[in-house]
Amino acid sequence: MPQVKAPIVTYSGINQKVEFKDPDATLLDCSIINQIPHMHECGGSGQCTTCRVRILEGLQNITPRTRMEKETAQLRKWDPSIRLACQCYVKDDITIQRLVWNSTEINKLQLETLPEGTAEERAIAILFCDIRGFTKIASENKTFDTAYILNRFYTVLGDPILINNGVIYQYVGDEIIGLFGVSGGMQNKNCKDAVRAALGMQYAIERLNRLELIDFDTEIKMGIGINFGRAFVGHLGHPKHKQFAVVGDPINTASRIQGFNKEAGTNLLISESVHKGFPKNTLNLGKKYSNQMEGHEHETILYELIGFKEMDIQLELQNSLDYLLRNEDEFAEKFYNKVFTKSPQTRELFKNNMQSQGRLLTHMLGGIVYSMSRPEFLELGLKSLGKSHARYGVMEEHYPVVLESLKETIKEELGELFTERIGKAWEQALIDVTTEMKKYASIK
Known part of the structure; x- marks a missing residue:
């Protein structure tokens, strides 16, 4: 019996093509699996609209809008080409454009x-x-x-x-x-x-x-x-x-x-x-x-x-975030080097392009700080992150290594700007975030 060809998803903004191999995965899942940063502040539950995309080609090749998506589209007066990536599934080749590229655009x-x-x-x-x-x-x-x-x-x-x-x-x-x-x-x-x-x-x-x-x-x-x-x-x-x-x-x-x-x-x-x-x-x-x-x-x-x-934790994090991520590739490289040094076996979890993985890390870190001003979505987002990390093979015992490596990297990157107050704020925030994500560490 001939093998069915997997649909191809083309991301127009970055000119990248990926295979949509899992028919049970959403379009948002496709981005995450292929390490493509894709905003989804509510964790892909359809509660927000940050994962929206425009279907440039192949609109007929995705599933129809769900009831929830229809209500959202009607409220926001979307044309048929705008879809929530967390609510649709791909049946054949499509070309898409992500419409919300970073957290600063969400407010609009x-x-x-x-x-x-x-x-x-x-x-x-x-x-x-x-x-x-x-x-x-x-x-x-x-x-x-x-x-x-x-x-x-x-x-x-x-x-x-x-x-x-x-x-x-x-x-x-x-x-x-x-x-x-x-x-x-x-x-x-x-x-x-x-x-x-x-x-x-x-x-x-x-x-x-x-x-x-x-x-x-x-x-x-x-x-x-x-x-x-x-x-x-x-x-x-x-x-x-x-x-x-x-x-x-x-x-x-x-x-x-x-x-x-x-x-x-x-x-x-x-x-x-x-x-x-x-x-x-x-x-x-x-x-x-x-x-x-x-x-x-x-x-x-x-x-x-x-x-x-x-001390206001959000204010301290916000005041240091842009300087901390001024060179995102450098930050990610330092962090992963620390993780692999402390726990060599974790390297096996990262089989894809480490540069792409690093950009996902900084995308996630910045997104969490921005989401703190929208707490109704933050918990949903952390739940999604915890589940996705579990699917990648991340176990509960990996979290202390991640926490310590992040703290060390943040201190090094901030340099002279690092203060005890900023350090305490980041430590508490990271503890809260990893504690929430660990709840889903055993969910595959």
């Missing part, structure tokens, strides 16, 4: 759930961040250098917004605006995400000044204001040119809070509504201000924010 997906042509009231936290003295910076540098400085400012200060489940709403000259909770969420969660983002921005700007802008003889200073309240959020505008918009007093107030930093001589101010979003004695606060904002008949209470009173 929140905007798909917003109404078209109308606006819905949502309780959101709003963050305004402004460069201080930008006119002077522009006058003292060439146009090209000024554009470079401004682009680096947007990048390093945009990342803390994105890693904390926020959406970058606008760039207005030398100002960046972040929104937290546009797709819903509780006051405490949205306010904590915004505060963590603001503190991450302070760390990012300090490092930008120290490591990158020193050659320009320029130091960027900034002011940040955070407010919380109910605003109208949606896609508004001309029927042929609608765009995401936020309307309401809370966003105007956030802008004025940011501006009040100049008068108060502070760098980071939060409103009373943000302060109320935290349990007592959570935040380390400085001075308290009472100010009548323009357009308000009442006094607005503001607090200078210094930081969290207790």
Whole structure:
């Protein structure tokens, strides 16, 4: 009897072809088995949409949408070519394009759930961040250098917004605006995400000044204001040119809070509504201000924010992640060398391309840190990781070796940036992650 030819899956973005050998595996499984990084924040359970792909060729060669997938596609107004990789199976050759390449793109997906042509009231936290003295910076540098400085400012200060489940709403000259909770969420969660983002921005700007802008003889200073309240959020505008918009007093107030930093001589101010979003004695606060904002008949209470009173693990991980993975291949090579030295028999588990395996490792590590701001998906993702590692032959006794090797590699890669505080944060996070994954170490 002639052998049936296995379907070929072509990944357009990386021009890679792989055989789809297991008819019981999903398209997402195919990526994972072949060491192709493929976002799946909820672990491939259909609860999120990060594994989405566009079928460029061969749409007829995959199974129809499941009921769950139909509901998602209808809500987000997808055309038939967009599919959830975790929900479809391949019957013959297809060509696909992964639509979410990294964790920073996930936040944009929140905007798909917003109404078209109308606006819905949502309780959101709003963050305004402004460069201080930008006119002077522009006058003292060439146009090209000024554009470079401004682009680096947007990048390093945009990342803390994105890693904390926020959406970058606008760039207005030398100002960046972040929104937290546009797709819903509780006051405490949205306010904590915004505060963590603001503190991450302070760390990012300090490092930008120290490591990158020193050659320009320029130091960027900034002011940040955070407010919380109910605003109208949606896609508004001309029927042929609608765009995401936020309307309401809370966003105007956030802008004025940011501006009040100049008068108060502070760098980071939060409103009373943000302060109320935290349990007592959570935040380390400085001075308290009472100010009548323009357009308000009442006094607005503001607090200078210094930081969290207790160590915030997510903040410490976020502040070190981009530097830690600045050279992903180097990080992975160091890690696996340590694993193989401590446990030589584990080398047998890695029979494929180690460079691809290394990129999967760093993809996974970064994804876990980003997923911490979306805890509803983190546990599902770790469950999936634990099961997939078990299928590869990873046993419970391998986890201590992995944990120790990761800790050592992180310390080496951070170098002078490594502190006892960062070390404790990574150790606790890695313990929590590996403990959750070990629950599935015996599942094959």
